[in-house]
Amino acid sequence: MQVSIVDIMLPAFAECLVLVGIHSYLGIHVIKRKVIFVDLSLAQIAALGTTVAFLFGLSPQSEGAYWFSLGFTMLGAAIFSLSRFKNEKIPQEAVIGLVYALAAAIAILVVDKAPHGAEHIKEIMTGSILWVQWPTIIKAAIVYALVGGFHFLFRDRFILISNNPEAAYARGMNVRFWDFLFYLSFGIVITHSVNTAGVLLVFVFLVVPAIATMMITDKLWLQLVIGWTMGTLVSVIGLALSYYLDLPSGPTVVTTYGLVLLVLSLVLYIVRAENRMIAVRNVALGIVTTILLAFIFYEGGHFFNHHDHTAAAVTTPQQTVNQHVDLDQMTDTAFTQFVQQLKTKKQLMDALTQVSDDFRRWEIIQRLIQLAPAEGYHEALHLLEATQIPLLRSEIYDAFKQAAGRDFGYDPFAEASENSRSLRALKQWWHTTFQRGNGSGE
Amino acid sequence: MKRFIYILLTAWIALHATSLQAQHKIQVVATLSTYGDIAKYIGGNRVEVRSIVKGNEDPHYVKPKPTYAVWLAKADLFIETGLDLELWAPALIDKSGNPRIRSGQPGYVAVADGVPMLEVPAVADRSEGDVHIYGNPHIHTSPLNAKIIAENITIGLINVDPEGEAYYRANLNRFKQEIDERLFGKQLVQLLTGPVLTRLARNHQLVTFLEQKTFHGKPLIQLLGGWMKKMYPYRHRKLVAYHKNWAYFKDLFELEIIGYVEPKPGIPPSPRDVEELINRMRREHVRVILAANYFSERKVHDIARKVDGIPVIVPLGVDGAPGVTDYFSLVDVWVNGLVTAFEQQKTEE
Numbered sequence: 001m002q003v004s005i006v007d008i009m010l011p012a013f014a015e016c017l018v019l020v021g022i023h024s025y026l027g028i029h030v031i032k033r034k035v036i037f038v039d040l041s042l043a044q045i046a047a048l049g050t051t052v053a054f055l056f057g058l059s060p061q062s063e064g065a066y067w068f069s070l071g072f073t074m075l076g077a078a079i080f081s082l083s084r085f086k087n088e089k090i091p092q093e094a095v096i097g098l099v100y101a102l103a104a105a106i107a108i109l110v111v112d113k114a115p116h117g118a119e120h121i122k123e124i125m126t127g128s129i130l131w132v133q134w135p136t137i138i139k140a141a142i143v144y145a146l147v148g149g150f151h152f153l154f155r156d157r158f159i160l161i162s163n164n165p166e167a168a169y170a171r172g173m174n175v176r177f178w179d180f181l182f183y184l185s186f187g188i189v190i191t192h193s194v195n196t197a198g199v200l201l202v203f204v205f206l207v208v209p210a211i212a213t214m215m216i217t218d219k220l221w222l223q224l225v226i227g228w229t230m231g232t233l234v235s236v237i238g239l240a241l242s243y244y245l246d247l248p249s250g251p252t253v254v255t256t257y258g259l260v261l262l263v264l265s266l267v268l269y270i271v272r273a274e275n276r277m278i279a280v281r282n283v284a285l286g287i288v289t290t291i292l293l294a295f296i297f298y299e300g301g302h303f304f305n306h307h308d309h310t311a312a313a314v315t316t317p318q319q320t321v322n323q324h325v326d327l328d329q330m331t332d333t334a335f336t337q338f339v340q341q342l343k344t345k346k347q348l349m350d351a352l353t354q355v356s357d358d359f360r361r362w363e364i365i366q367r368l369i370q371l372a373p374a375e376g377y378h379e380a381l382h383l384l385e386a387t388q389i390p391l392l393r394s395e396i397y398d399a400f401k402q403a404a405g406r407d408f409g410y411d412p413f414a415e416a417s418e419n420s421r422s423l424r425a426l427k428q429w430w431h432t433t434f435q436r437g438n439g440s441g442e
Numbered sequence: 443m444k445r446f447i448y449i450l451l452t453a454w455i456a457l458h459a460t461s462l463q464a465q466h467k468i469q470v471v472a473t474l475s476t477y478g479d480i481a482k483y484i485g486g487n488r489v490e491v492r493s494i495v496k497g498n499e500d501p502h503y504v505k506p507k508p509t510y511a512v513w514l515a516k517a518d519l520f521i522e523t524g525l526d527l528e529l530w531a532p533a534l535i536d537k538s539g540n541p542r543i544r545s546g547q548p549g550y551v552a553v554a555d556g557v558p559m560l561e562v563p564a565v566a567d568r569s570e571g572d573v574h575i576y577g578n579p580h581i582h583t584s585p586l587n588a589k590i591i592a593e594n595i596t597i598g599l600i601n602v603d604p605e606g607e608a609y610y611r612a613n614l615n616r617f618k619q620e621i622d623e624r625l626f627g628k629q630l631v632q633l634l635t636g637p638v639l640t641r642l643a644r645n646h647q648l649v650t651f652l653e654q655k656t657f658h659g660k661p662l663i664q665l666l667g668g669w670m671k672k673m674y675p676y677r678h679r680k681l682v683a684y685h686k687n688w689a690y691f692k693d694l695f696e697l698e699i700i701g702y703v704e705p706k707p708g709i710p711p712s713p714r715d716v717e718e719l720i721n722r723m724r725r726e727h728v729r730v731i732l733a734a735n736y737f738s739e740r741k742v743h744d745i746a747r748k749v750d751g752i753p754v755i756v757p758l759g760v761d762g763a764p765g766v767t768d769y770f771s772l773v774d775v776w777v778n779g780l781v782t783a784f785e786q787q788k789t790e791e
Binding site: 007246250 | 632633634635637638647650655657662709710711712713714715716717720738741744745747748
C-alpha cells in the first residue's frame with residue numbers, strides 16, 4: 001500500500017479550503033477597518049493563553065489549554081473594541097501593534113519559567129499544514145461554519161460597523177458591543193487556524209483575497225465569489241508546486257499567493273490604463289529590471305562564494321590511526337587465515353611483535369605452541385603475566401593445565417600479587433619440562 | 443555612630459570573606475546539563491556545577507540571560523562540546539570577560555576531544571541547513587563517549603585544581619566502571635575488562651566475539667548484561683528519528699535509522715520527503731519514531747497517527763524529564779523507551 005500524492009496532500013488541501021472559506025470573508029472586514037495586523041495580534045494573545053496554560057501544567061494540545069487561549073482571545077477582543085476611538089487621533093493599528101509586542105514579550109517571559117514551551121512559539125510562525133489531521137479539519141470546519149452563520153445572521157450590522165461606523169453611531173447602535181462580537185468571532189477563528197496553518201499562511205489567506213477582490217469590484221457577494229475561487233486556485237497551485245518542486249508546503253502557498261496578487265495587479269494596471277501601450281512598456285521595463293537585479297545578485301553570490309571557499313577550508317580533527325595497521329585492522333577471519341599460513345618460528349615471533357591486541361597475540365602463540373612448544377609456552381607465560389583480561393588469563397591457564405595435567409592454583413580473577421606463587425610454579429614446570437626435554441634430546 | 447557602623451561593616455565583610463574562603467569550591471559551568479551531571483560525578487564535593495541548557499531544551503539555541511554571563515565571570519572551569527553545536531558559547535565567554543575559560547586556556551574543556559566522530563560530511567558547507575562540519579555533535583548519546591567526556595572533564599578539573607587530582611581520578615575510575623557495568627553487565631566486565639569490551643563495541647565486533655567465545659563451556663553471550671543485553675534482541679532493527687540526535691546511540695546498539703522527519707531543524711520537510719518517508723516506513727514495516735522531547739510533542743503525535751507509528755519521546759539530556767536525574771537514568775529512559783516500543787510493535791503484528 002503505497003502513499004500517493006493524494007494521501008499526503010488531500011488533508012492539507014482540505015484545510016486550505018476550509019481556511020479560504022472564512023478568511024476571505026473576514027479579510028474584507030479587516031481591510032475595511034484598516035486593522036491589518038489584528039490577526040497577528042490576536043493569534044499572539046491566543047498563544048500567550050496557551051503558554052500561560054502550560055505554566056499550570058496543561059499541555060498545548062489539551063482542552064484546558066484551548067479554553068485558556070479562548071479566554072485570552074476574549075480579553076484581546078475587549079481591548080480592541082475599546083480601543084476604537086471616535087476621533088482617530090491615535091490610529092487603532094498602533095494599539096494592535098503594541099498589544100502584539102506585549103503579548104509576544106510576555107509569552108517569552110512566561111516560557112522562560114516553563115522551558116519546554118519555547119518550541120511552541122517557533123511553531124506558531126511556520127505551522128505544520130502537512131501534518132494536519134482529519135478530525136482537526138472537521139472541527140475547524142464546524143467552528144468556522146458557526147462563526148460564518150453568526151455573521152450571516154447579523155450581516156447588516158457587521159457590514160455597517162466595518163464600512164461606516166459614523167452611520168452606525170448615528171443610528172444609535174452599540175458599536176463597542178458589536179465590535180467586541182466581531183473581534184471575538186474573529187479571535188475564535190484565528191485561534192483555530194493559527195494552530196494548524198501558522199501565522200504566515202493565515203495572514204495571506206486573510207489579506208490577499210481581500211486586496212485582490214477590492215481591486216476588482218465593490219460588491220460584497222462578488223468579492224466573496226472571486227476570493228473563494230482565487231483561494232482554491234492558489235491552494236491547488238501552491239500545494240502542487242510544493243510537491244513537484246520538493247519545497248515546504250506552507251511557505252510555498254504563501255509565496256504563490258504573493259505571486260498571483262502581483263500578476264493580477266499588473267494585468268489590472270494594463271487593462272485599466274488610459275494608454276495601454278505606455279502601461280505595457282512600464283510593466284516590461286519593470287520585468288527587465290527585476291531580471292537584471294536577479295542576475296546581479298546571482299553573479300554576486302557566486303563571486304563571494306568563490307572567495308569564501310578558500311577561506312573556509314575547514315580542517316576536521318584527524319582521527320588517531322592505530323600504528324599496527326596491517327595485523328590489528330584485519331578482520332577476524334582474515335587474521336586467522338593469516339596466522340595459519342605462517343610456517344616458521346621466526347615468522348610467528350615477528351607477527352607477535354606487530355600485534356597489540358591480546359586475543360590475537362594468544363592466537364599466534366597457540367600456533368607457536370603447535371610448531372615449537374618451548375617458545376610457545378614461554379610466550380604464553382609472558383602473556384599470562386601481562387594481560388589484564390581475566391577471560392584470556394583463564395584460557396591461557398587452561399592450556400597450561402591441559403599440557404601439565406595438573407592444577408597450579410592460579411586464579412584468573414585475582415590480583416597479580418596473589419598469583420605470584422602459582423606463577424612461580426608454572427615457570428618451574430616450564431623449566432623442568434622443556435629444559436630437560438631439550439637436554440635429553442641432545 | 444558613624445564609626446560604629448563602619449566597624450560593624452568591616453567586621454561583616456571580613457567574616458564573610460573568610461567564610462567564603464573556607465568553603466570555596468571550584469566553580470564549574472557546563473553548556474549542557476549532561477556534561478554538568480558528569481562533572482558533578484567527577485568533581486564530587488570539591489566543585490559547584492551549573493548548566494546552561496536543560497535536557498529538554500534545544501542545544502542549538504539558547505536565549506541569553508544575564509545570569510549566564512555572571513556564572514561565567516566567576517567560573518574556574520567551562521565545559522562545552524568543542525564542536526559546532528553551542529555556537530552561542532564563544533559570544534557568552536566574550537561577554538563574561540573571564541580570560542581563564544577561553545578556548546585553549548586551562549579552564550576550558552572541550553569534551554569531544556578524542557571522540558571518534560560520526561557523520562562527518564565529505565564537503566563542509568552550511569547551505570544544507572544544519573550540517574555540522576566536524577560531524578554529528580550529539581556525542582553523549584553513546585555511553586562509550588560518556589567515558590571520554592568524563593576523561594576530558596577530569597583533565598580540566600586537575601588543571602584548575604591540582605590538589606584534587608587523586609580524588610578526581612578515583613571518581614573517574616568509578617564512573618567508567620559504572621558505565622561499563624551498566625552497559626555490558628558486571629560479569630562480562632569482570633571477565634573481559636572495560637577497555638576490551640569498549641574496543642569490541644566500537645568496532646561492532648562485540649556480538650560476534652561473544653557468540654564465538656566460551657567461558658567454561660558456556661557461550662559468553664549468555665553473560666551479556668545491562669543496556670547491551672536489553673537492546674541485543676533489537677539489533678539491526680529499523681526505526682525513524684525526528685532529527686539527527688541519535689547517530690552515536692544507533693551506532694553502539696547497531697540500530698538502523700531509515701529516515702528523519704525533520705532533517706533540518708526548524709524547516710518543515712517538503713511533501714516529497716514526507717511521502718518517501720511514509721512509503722519506506724510502510725514497505726519495511728517500520729513503526730517506531732524516536733524523538734527528543736524538545737521538539738513539538740503534538741507534531742510527533744500527529745506524524746505517528748498518520749503513519750500508524752509508535753512514538754518514543756525521550757529527553758535528550760539529563761534533567762530533561764521527571765526521574766531523569768543523572769546520566770545513567772537518562773540512558774535507562776532511552777533504552778527502556780525503545781524496548782517498550784519494539785515490543786508493542788511485535789505484539790500488534
